[in-house]
Amino acid sequence: MTASAAVLLEARSLCFLRQDEPVFGPVDFALRAGEIALVEGDNGSGKTTLMRVLTGTLRAASGDVLLDGARFSLDTVAGAVVFLGHHPGLKADLSPRENLHFAVGLYGIRTGADVDDALAEVGLAGYEDEAVRRLSAGQKKRVALARLLMLPARVWLLDEPYANLDREGIALVNRLLDGHAARGGAALVTSHGAVTFAGDALRRIRLHA
Template sequence: MTAPPDATPLLECRGLEFARNDERIFGPLDFHLAPGMALQVLGGNGAGKTTLLRVLAGLLATTTGEVRSNGRIVDQGHLLSGSAFLGHLPGHKADLSAMENLQFSSALLGSGRALDQVLTRVGLAGYEDSLARRLSAGQNKRLALARLLLSSARLWLLDEPYANLDLDGIALVNELIGDHVGNGGGVLLTTHGAYAAPPVPIATLELRA
């Protein structure tokens, strides 16, 4: 699926800047993300990649500039209605099983997807009854990816999605991104640059510490 040339950007930033204690973390930045594309944010530790994603998700307020998604200004309610955010932490309950975590997320998001099929898609078939705290770091990342697939959001904000994954897991992330972009979604992902970019139309934005 390709977007028409005049399609409203899924994400648009103008003069975006963020400062903490009067120290600028990044910016000013100007960029946009169209449907059917991905944007890879590069930068070393301390460059502000995670902070940028939290600002884009509406979890942190901008210092200067503006963030728009589908033509409207991002606010603190945006994360629930317009985008799906995958952060460093898994974001699920350690004392619930993989299936119980998905059931909770499915009810919260109103997803109608078959949960056993979602677990199979991310390589966790057979781990339905395993407590999240007994899963490895890589398996917990796969469970977080399963929760991501329950969202209907067109915009994915992925913070270091390859972290803790083996080569098969890295390939899985690339497949999921490819499917999402191919269906007209948009993906903004951060990386230290140690992994190959997903095989989709992609732009890069480099942050420097």
């Protein structure tokens, strides 16, 4: 990542209030292609809230969000940004393969991506047709990670991506982040534990109420 890389996601004087009390802000950052940014802050500083503002599920009290230089809207974010939160966002009665096909039907597919290859890459070979409700929490997280590999979104918003993963799973998340940055994507990541990603592209964004 270089200083001349394109800005994919930008926040300008972004503030969020809850019951007229500030949760965070003002926040200013520019997330560039090839960059991974860690959102830091004490418990209650609004890390998850920021992610939800950036996905459009919560409305900021003030400030602007720009995606590829244009004013953010739910229409522009669809397919351009993918969010992975505390819940994997999977349909429990569908299989991992069916869940990925469903996501691709909604948001499109990344060039060269293949469902079975993605599931194998996250360690779910042999579980492609198992109902998601029968999988462990860690396996469900891996299905959600495979979804990242399938979709064309250049911006990843990952809220606690290391949760419910063993050491091998944590290393998997880091490999996916490295690969995404190398392809010209960018990611915003929150983590309550010590950050485990040590790639050259890592930078930090600090939230203050």
